[in-house]
Amino acid sequence: MLELATFSLLNGVVYGLLLFMLSSGLTLIFSMMGVLNFAHASFFMLGAYFSYQAGRWIGFWPALVITPLACGIVGALVERYGLRKVHPQGHVAEILFTFGLSYVIGELVIMAWGRGPIENRVPASIDFPIFTLMGTSYPFYKAMMMAISAGMFAFLWLAFKRTRVGLVIQAALTHPQMVGALGHDVPRLFVLVFAIGSALAGLAGVIGGFALLTEPNMAVALGPIVFVVVVVGGLGSIPGAFIASMLIGIVQTFAVALDYALLDLFKAMGVSVAANSALRELYAIKIAQAAPILPYFLLVLVLIVRPRGIMGTRDQ
Amino acid sequence: MSRAARGLALSAVLLAALPWVPGLDGNFARSLLSQMGIAAIFAISYNLLLGQTGLLSFGHAVYFGLGGYAAIHLLRAVNGGVPIPVPLVPIAGALAGLAAGIVFGAVATRRAGTIFALITLGVGELVHAASLMLPGLFGGEEGITASRTKAPHLLGLDLGSQVQVYYVIASWLLVTALVALAFMRTPVGRMCNAVRDNPERAEFIGYNPRRVRFLACSVAAMLAGLAGGLHAINYEIVTSDAVGATRSGEVLLMVYIGGVHHFIGAILGAVAITWLQVSLSNYTTAWLLYLGLFFMAIILYAPGGLAAIVVKHLAIVRNRAMGSVLRAYALALPAAMMMVAGAATLVEIAYRLSTQPEAGTRMKLFWIPMNAATAWPWLGAAGIATIGFLLLRRAAPRVRAAWDTALHG
Amino acid sequence: MRRNAQLSSLFLAAALYTGAACADFKIAYIDPLSGGAASAGVSAQKHVIFYADKINAAGGLNGEKIEVLSYDNKVSPQESLIVLKKALDEGARIVFQGNGSAVAHAITDAVLKHNERNPGKEVLYFNYAAIDPALTNEKCHFWHFRFDADVDMKMGALTDTIARDPRIKKVYLINQDYSFGKAVSAAARSMLAAKRPDIQIVGDELHPLQKVQDFSPYVAKIKASGADTVITGNWSNDMLLLFKAGKDAGLKVNYFTYYGGGLGSVPAIGKDGIGALKQVTEYHNNVLPQVDPDEAAFHKRFTDKADEFYYWRLKNTFAMLAAAAAKAKSNDPVRLARALEGLKLDTVLGPMEMRADNHQLLQPLFVSTLSDKVKNGLEGTSLGFATDRKIDAKDTALPTTCKMQRPS
DSSP: OHHHHHHHHHHHHHHHHHHHHHHHHHHHHHHHHOOOOTTHHHHHHHHHHHHHHHHHHHOHHHHHHHHHHHHHHHHHHHIIIIIHHHGGGOHHHHHHHHHHHHHHHHHHHHHHHOSSOOOOOOOGGGOSEEEEETTEEEEHHHHHHHHHHHHHHHHHHHHHHHSHHHHHHHHHHHOHHHHHHTTOOHHHHHHHHHHHHHHHHHHHHHHHHHHSOOSTTHHHHHHHHHHHHHHHHOTTOHHHHHHHHHHHHHHHHHHHHOOOBHHHHHHHHTOOOOTTOTTHHHHTOBHHHHGGGHHHHHHHHHHHHOTTTTTOOOOO | OOHHHHHHHHHHHHHHHGGGSTTSOSHHHHHHHHHHHHHHHHHHHHHIIIIIHOOOOSOTHHHHHHHHHHHHHHHHHHHTTOOOOGGGTHHHHHHHHHHHHHHHHHHHTTSOHHHHHHHHHHHHHHHHHHHHHOHHHHOGGGOEEOOSSSSOOBTTBOOOSHHHHHHHHHHHHHHHHHHHHHHHHSHHHHHHHHHHHOHHHHHHTTOOHHHHHHHHHHHHHHHHHHHHHHHHHHHSEEOGGGGSHHHHHHHHHHHHHHOTTSHHHHHHHHHHHHHIIIIIHHHOTTHHHHHHHHHHHHHHHOTTHHHHHHHHHHHHHHTTOHHHHHHHHHHHHHHHHHHHHHHHHHHHHHHHHHHOGGGOSEEEETTEEEETTSSHHHHHHHHHHHHHHHHHHHHHHHHHHHHHHHHHO | OHHHHHHHHHHHHHHOOOOOOOSSEEEEEEEOOSSTTHHHHHHHHHHHHHHHHHHHHTTOBTTBOEEEEEEEOTTOHHHHHHHHHHHHHTTOSEEEEOSOHHHHHHHHHHHHHHHHHSTTSOOEEEESSOOOGGGGTTTOOTTEEEOSOOHHHHHHHHHHHHHTOTTOOEEEEEEESSHHHHHHHHHHHHHHHHHOTTSEEEEEEEEOTTTOSOOHHHHHHHHHHTOSEEEEOOOTHHHHHHHHHHHHTTOOOEEEESSTTSTTHHHHHGGGGTTTEEEEESOOTTSSSSOOHHHHHHHHHOOSTTOOOOOHHHHHHHHHHHHHHHHHTSOOHHHHHHHHTTOEEEETTEEEEEOTTTOBEEOOEEEEEEESSOSSOSTTSSOEEEEEEEEOGGGGOOOOOOOOOOOO
């Protein structure tokens, strides 16, 4: 029991940190530009594929540096030649643009690397157990993932709260004319933000690519959960995203370990449910079975009760 | 006869004649027409949200699917002896859609904009997951089946042939169009537009935007449920993809590509996308890429969608200025075709190599045989695409100028 | 409204292709050719074309050439019904489909309805991979024939192997939460209880289908349960991710799988699966002492390393079709179906038979383990499967609840 609890906690933290890596770029883009980027998970996927390809050509460590750069450049191009044109049409058009972009990136990935999962293995240089606890080994790359995720958090926190550029960008969101009048090139700042957000997704993709499975559907599979993190944390709040990631990671992991259903609760309370009751099916679902939908449940709940999320400052 | 009545009569005649047009009188074409009809009802319902009320939903399939499930359960009961004529079964779908719309709408419409979109996304994922977890109600992955022929026959129709099903769908399409048009003309419908354009102002003059959004959402959900009910009759099966995110995304693409600002846009989009889905996927495996690019091009260059393009050209024709516009097109069209053909060739070669390597590197595109292993098809296609792009950039201002003079004299 | 109608009719009339009828024997291949599941669909498509061409080269079916019409169903039941209508319009006489039991349920139902409503225009359904037992039991009908062993037959083979291994004491079941996964779990429970009542089932997990990104929490549970063996029907990503999470945590168990050797798995699982990954199939490429001539010809024609000769059952399917056509001396679907019932053939792997009572093909099954000491590797690796046990066709048969209704 102790063993299960320990590893559930550890797995939960790792999963939470992976979610944070994925969602930090999205939170950044949203908080700075007000754009809800549906294609964010697609940049994550691009990162996984780029790092796989670059890793084969030049090795893992250079790929770790080059991949985020490449994703950042793609992001900059998308902002400059796509999003900027859509911006005057309002947020709905922006969301739709990124929605379309996610289709296109998914298909381009298929065009370049085929439909099946690719052999994106953990590079040999980081594929060893870092420690073994109660007979279960713990791989080094997961520890590295935790370190990178924590690093991202620190970078974002410092860069946007403590540097001049960060403050200017934040000001540009609410008062673009004023910032422009003060001599800052607002559109260029937006390009920069979108590029950094995409680069963060790309960096997450390098690690996430071999921690999960690199295949053309990974963006579709991960997209919705990233939104959950961003919303539950509070749209645009980096610390909020961090807390929400950890919360979802740990809750979901622990839920898997719980083989209890409402039916067991009723039994404990002495309530009996007729075998032919229409709701019996619902009561018989184990928490473990329901684990993957808990985040969406949380999403809807938060949006109803506290739409600004855990740490958010704005409603919309 | 009033204009509206004339329009209705003409639409009815056209819808009735459609399955007898040569080329459309096959079984498959009629089934495609039926599918388009269902998609059109679904799209009209979605446009009440997106176009009329400005609400972007990522979970509209929830109402469609729940309506479908309600109808298929009723159809099973009909198979078991409940005496209800099958063409009326979709009403059960509409009621289920309405009920779901009231429940989920009460939650979701407390907010507009991004938050509304996210709530619908969450609700969509929840319902989809629940539909797989409760196989008793939803039939699990294989869904629920029923038979539309084992039922009392209304007016001697047994619904065994596709054309009879088509007429049921076409009749309901007319009803839907009437309901949606009527709704848009009611004060509530007008307030939807006001809430879309300026919620604060709507509130100042005494309307609660939340109530208006809620009403729009309920009506849209009801029509979506009707579409789901017809889907159940047409396919005689409802599965969990009926409530899934893919279907929600599809209807969004349909309505936006068709054009959100015109009533006709939703129908246009439904027809075009359904056709693309069914036929384009037979010609190329890259069809999703083309669809995505097409969608992005619409957002970037024609935010009014297909309907706006049609309306613009009708205005040009009315101004008797089509000649000058056509001259501009004569310059732009070859350039655009070059660009598209070049780019499509690149895409097709790349797809062939990455997804069908077994088919070999020799292929035939646009009637030209080529070998993808050599450099020249790539270079040639890239060159043609680039030249087309550059020419199009030169021609585009002329087209724009021609439009301006044609429309504004 | 009005504009719409005019426009759409123009649109359609211009665009729809209404093919002219010709004398070929048309078969419709309906499976995913785009999207996430396309790799399996495309692979089987190659097998179908390969064997159709082979029959054509030998003179066709009673002189008629087989023409394969391919349709992409995107593994959606609804999409399948749309393309099925199209296939019927174009004159298909046999429908081939395999990916997804949900799709199979939709198609088998639609084929039955079509044949009831259109006497004289019957179509047969050849199911080469959807293995929900219901299809040849409560949902069986005269027009459906299954050429893959169903869940229960395969579980019979797996549990026979488990029963003979005294080291196996604790078994963990982990499956996808839908009809197929539940069928696997139920079959494992009842058969283990009958064959080895001393084996403890320490877990019976159902997880959402193709939605889990990280199986570490499940692996932690398996580990905590002390299981030495895992039985899973997981396919595609759910299989690969489960194995990957197990490897990361250092989980040392045997995996008894249905699709552990599915396309793309062996390169992804790699050498960590040696000795641990077991599967049950009707064929793997080390079954025969030398390479089958069809396999050699297949590889000569399809040269990518991902092009594995995986679907032996399609070889059996076409052998059965050719034999039935010869026996019936006709290509009429009704006569073909009658000729198929009870048809027996000898193959290099042993005799096979199409059961008349439920239209389930009985063919030999093999339980095998991933090994690096094999003659033939899979998908460009040096790893392949080595046979542990062969089960003869007659021993795979199980009782059926099917009440076959034949046309009079």
